[in-house]
Structures are given as structure tokens and as C-alpha cells.
Amino acid sequence: xxxxxxxxxxxxxxxxxxxxxxxxxxxxxxxxxxxxxxxxxxxxxxxxxxxxxxxxxxxxxxxxxxxxxxxxxxxxxxxxxxxxxxxxxxxxxxxxxxxxxxxxxxxxxxxxxxxxxxxxxxxxxxxxxxxxxxxxxxxxxxxxxxxxxxxxxxxxxxxxxxxxxxxxxxxxxxxxxxxxxxxxxxxxxxxxxxxxxxxxxxxxxxxxxxxxxxxxxxxxxxxxxxxxxxxxxxxxxxxxxxxxxxxxxxxxxxxxxxxxxxxxxxxxxxxxxxxxxxxxxxxxxxxxxxxxxxxxxxxxxxxxxxxxxxxxxxxxxxxxxxxxxxxxx
Amino acid sequence: xxxxxxxxxxxxxxxxxxxxxxxxxxxxxxxxxxxxxxxxxxxxxxxxxxxxxxxxxxxxxxxxxxxx
Numbered sequence: 001x002x003x004x005x006x007x008x009x010x011x012x013x014x015x016x017x018x019x020x021x022x023x024x025x026x027x028x029x030x031x032x033x034x035x036x037x038x039x040x041x042x043x044x045x046x047x048x049x050x051x052x053x054x055x056x057x058x059x060x061x062x063x064x065x066x067x068x069x070x071x072x073x074x075x076x077x078x079x080x081x082x083x084x085x086x087x088x089x090x091x092x093x094x095x096x097x098x099x100x101x102x103x104x105x106x107x108x109x110x111x112x113x114x115x116x117x118x119x120x121x122x123x124x125x126x127x128x129x130x131x132x133x134x135x136x137x138x139x140x141x142x143x144x145x146x147x148x149x150x151x152x153x154x155x156x157x158x159x160x161x162x163x164x165x166x167x168x169x170x171x172x173x174x175x176x177x178x179x180x181x182x183x184x185x186x187x188x189x190x191x192x193x194x195x196x197x198x199x200x201x202x203x204x205x206x207x208x209x210x211x212x213x214x215x216x217x218x219x220x221x222x223x224x225x226x227x228x229x230x231x232x233x234x235x236x237x238x239x240x241x242x243x244x245x246x247x248x249x250x251x252x253x254x255x256x257x258x259x260x261x262x263x264x265x266x267x268x269x270x271x272x273x274x275x276x277x278x279x280x281x282x283x284x285x286x287x288x289x290x291x292x293x294x295x296x297x298x299x300x301x302x303x304x305x306x307x308x309x310x311x312x313x314x315x316x317x318x319x320x321x322x323x324x325x326x327x328x329x
Numbered sequence: 330x331x332x333x334x335x336x337x338x339x340x341x342x343x344x345x346x347x348x349x350x351x352x353x354x355x356x357x358x359x360x361x362x363x364x365x366x367x368x369x370x371x372x373x374x375x376x377x378x379x380x381x382x383x384x385x386x387x388x389x390x391x392x393x394x395x396x397x
Contacts, residue, residue: 005346013395024395027349039396049361050352052388053381054342107396 009056010138011063012042014111016118021111021130023063025056030142034095036088036284038106064133072136073101076148077263078164078173080235082228083155083194084186085178086251089283089290091152093259096278097271098145101138104152108134113160117201128167135168150263156194158228159204161235170241172262175232177320178248180225180313182294185301187221194228195221222308229316236323245324252290255279335384338365338374358385 012026026042027050035041046052077094081087088104095102103109112130116122139149157164158175165173187195194200197220202209205227212220236243244262246255256275260267267275282288301309342348351368355361362381369376 005344013392015395024392027353029353046389046392048353048356049358049385050349052385052392053365054339054349054352055388056343 006056006066008142010042010140011108011134012055014060014108014134019119021060021115021119023056023058023060023108025058027051027054028142032095032098032143033102033104035104036092036286037104060130060133063137064129067133067136070136070140072139073141073147073149075135075139075151075168075171076100077150078168078171079150079152079176080158080161080173080232081153081155081176082158082178082183082225082232083192084183085176086246086248086255086283087152087155087176089251089279090174090176090246090255090259091150092281092283092286093255093275093278094150094152094263096274097265098143099147100150101146101148102150102152103135103138105154106134106138106151108138109151110154110157113157113163124163124166128163131164131167154194155192155228156200156204156224158231158235159200161231165235165240172242172244172264173235174244174246174258174262175236175320176246176248176251177229177232177317179294180222180309180317181301181306182248182297183225183313184218184222184305184309185297188218188300188302188305191217191221194224200224216304218302218305218308219312222305222312225309226312226316229313229320233316233320233323236320245320245327247321247324249294252279252292332376332380332384334369334374335376335380338369338372338376339384341372341374 006025008027008029009025010028011023013024015022015024026045028045031041031045033041035044079087079090091102091104094100109131112127112134115127115130135149135151196217197212202212205223232245236245242262244258246258250258256272256279259265265271280290282290342352348368352361352365355364362378365381366376366378
């Protein structure tokens with residue numbers, strides 16, 4: 001396929017068919033990735049019968065070729081997090097500036113990061129090439145003001161931090177975390193995908209394959225969250241380039257300043273106002289204003305979740321806090 | 330399975346940006362179906378409104394199945 005027919009189209013899904021990765025392209029036109037999550041923008045677009053019915057299906061090689069010809073806008077920041085800790089708010093603050101393309105938990109990024117688990121024989125080098133290609137194609141300028149791409153990853157992607165740093169060397173990143181009891185309380189109401197066995201390999205969690213048998217879901221979740229925080233901490237301690245740790249409570253007060261500093265945002269007065277506006281809204285439901293639910297979360301949590309949060313996650317949370325307080329403000 | 334004339338029409342559309350632009354003009358499903366049937370018939374592709382609706386259901390299904 002020549003390049004022009006895919007102008008305005010983005011990889012919406014990457015899937016495996018007959019042992020090979022294929023791309024399901026969605027026509028997005030000039031619609032921005034402005035929703036809290038990548039998939040919400042696509043779902044909104046697919047309400048249009050044209051976008052739903054007419055989707056190019058190509059090999060992943062076609063996407064790689066397109067990236068080689070049109071590399072896309074530069075990646076300027078990576079956002080890692082432990083989940084349920086304000087990362088969507090960070091993504092919405094970055095997306096509040098029309099010059100940013102923010103890819104918030106984009107499915108195609110996750111698919112290529114985990115491709116080696118579904119298709120045998122895929123090397124790290126291959127995953128890096130695909131990752132750059134997917135991000136580059138998603139990060140094409142579709143509006144004249146767009147200048148830079150930010151990647152807000154899924155919580156478990158911090159386990160792949162070294163590979164992501166090889167894919168995007170020198171790109172500033174942050175790791176966001178929150179009091180473990182509050183995070184466990186949030187998952188207690190509605191568990192994230194990574195909190196259920198199946199998404200992650202036991203080896204990624206430092207567990208033997210048989211270790212999951214009979215393990216309560218709450219304990220599994222607590223150990224996943226601990227492992228995610230450990231990966232954030234290790235990455236920060238071994239950082240080669242600009243990186244920051246950010247605790248949920250800092251977000252409202254220091255979030256905008258930290259993002260500005262870390263990612264080198266040059267804010268006009270209007271930009272600063274947009275950032276403040278985004279920070280004041282409920283990130284996952286931007287028609288509502290933000291409410292700090294710290295106390296509500298602490299009240300709701302079960303005794304078991306609290307105990308597991310304290311046993312498994314508190315030590316690494318405290319280590320993150322100690323590290324953060326030693327680092328730049 | 331979508332009607333074979335609709336499958337053929339879909340391929341024509343994916344190769345023709347002018348045709349794509351025409352079909353993007355309306356977001357209203359009923360108007361869209363009427364337009365698609367007319368543009369299809371002009372190109373020798375004859376399918377019913379039910380064929381388009383079935384293709385939309387199938388498209389929605391594959392989209393959901395491909396979620397990671």
C-alpha cells in the first residue's frame with residue numbers, strides 16, 4: 001500500500017492472525033487524543049458509521065514502512081505509574097495543551113510490548129523497532145499546532161522500563177505512586193486488568209508458576225503493585241537521564257510545576273491557565289470537578305486489603321518517598 | 330458474513346479517498362446507509378440496508394474481540 005491512503009488513519013488495534021501481527025486502522029482525521037484514555041477517543045470516533053465500517057487491515061510491516069517514511073513528532077515524555085494514583089490527571093494536564101499528542105494507555109503500545117508472550121521468537125530489538133513505529137505512526141501531526149508526543153503507559157509497563165528507555169533514549173520520564181491503602185481500596189471496588197492473574201507472567205512478578213495456586217486475589221494484587229513500585233524505584237535509582245518521582249498528594253500543588261520543569265514545557269499565560277483548569281477537573285470524568293477521596297478510600301478498604309497493602313507495598317512506597325525527598329523538588 | 334457486494338464496495342471505498350469523503354459527510358446511520366447503497370449501486374454493488382447493518386454489527390464485534 002502506498003503511504004497517502006493512510007493519511008488521517010491510526011492503528012487502533014494490533015492483533016495476532018495466523019501467527020503474525022496485523023494492524024486494524026481507524027480513520028481519526030483531525031480528532032485529537034483528548035479523552036482520558038486512548039480507547040475512549042477511538043470508541044467515540046467509531047460511533048460514526050464510516051469509521052466503524054471502513055477500516056484498513058494491513059501487516060505490521062506496512063506500519064513499520066510508514067514510520068520509516070514518516071517518523072512522526074518527537075516523543076518528549078513518558079509517564080509511568082502504579083495505577084489509581086493520578087496518572088490520568090497527569091495525562092489530561094498534558095493533553096490540555098493542543099500542541100501535545102498524549103497517548104494514554106494505548107492498546108497498540110501494549111500489544112507490541114507484550115508481543116513476545118503471544119508470538120514465540122520475538123526479540124527485544126524487534127519489540128523496540130515495533131514500539132518506535134507504533135508510537136511514531138500514532139504521533140503523526142494531524143493538526144497544525146501539534147509538536148510533541150507524550151506516552152502515558154499502562155501500570156505494568158514500568159516492568160519494561162529498561163526496554164522503553166532503549167526505545168526512547170534520553171526522554172524524560174516520571175513514576176507516579178500513591179499511598180498503598182488508597183490504591184488497594186480503589187482496586188477493591190473495580191479491579192484493574194493487572195490485578196487479576198493472566199495478564200502478567202508469574203516470572204515478571206518474581207513468582208514460580210505454581211505459586212499462584214490458592215493465592216487470594218487481594219494478595220496477588222498487592223504483590224503486583226509492590227513489584228510495579230519496585231521497578232519504578234529501581235529505574236529511578238539507576239536513571240541515566242532526567243526522571244522524577246511524583247506522589248499523588250503533590251499533584252494538586254506541585255504537579256504543573258514538575259511537569260513544566262521535567263518535560264521542558266514552555267508555558268504561555270494561556271497554557272498555564274489550561275493546565276490549572278485540567279488539574280481542577282476529575283481526570284476520568286472531566287465534566288466533574290476534582291475531589292480528593294483520600295479519606296473515603298481509607299474508610300472503604302477491607303481489613304485484608306489494608307493488611308496486605310501494609311505488608312507488601314508499604315516498604316517500597318516508603319523507599320520511594322525517601323528517594324523522592326532526597327531528589328530534586 | 331457481510332454480503333459479497335458490500336465486501337466489494339468496502340474495498341472500493343478503502344482505495345478511493347473521494348468516496349471516503351462522501352461517506353464521512355453524514356453521521357446519521359439511516360442517512361449513511363441510504364448514501365452507501367446509492368454510491369454502491371452506482372458502482373455495480375447492490376446490497377440492502379440490512380446488509381449494511383449486519384456489516385456494522387460484524388465490524389463492532391471484531392473491534393471488541395481485538396481488544397488486548
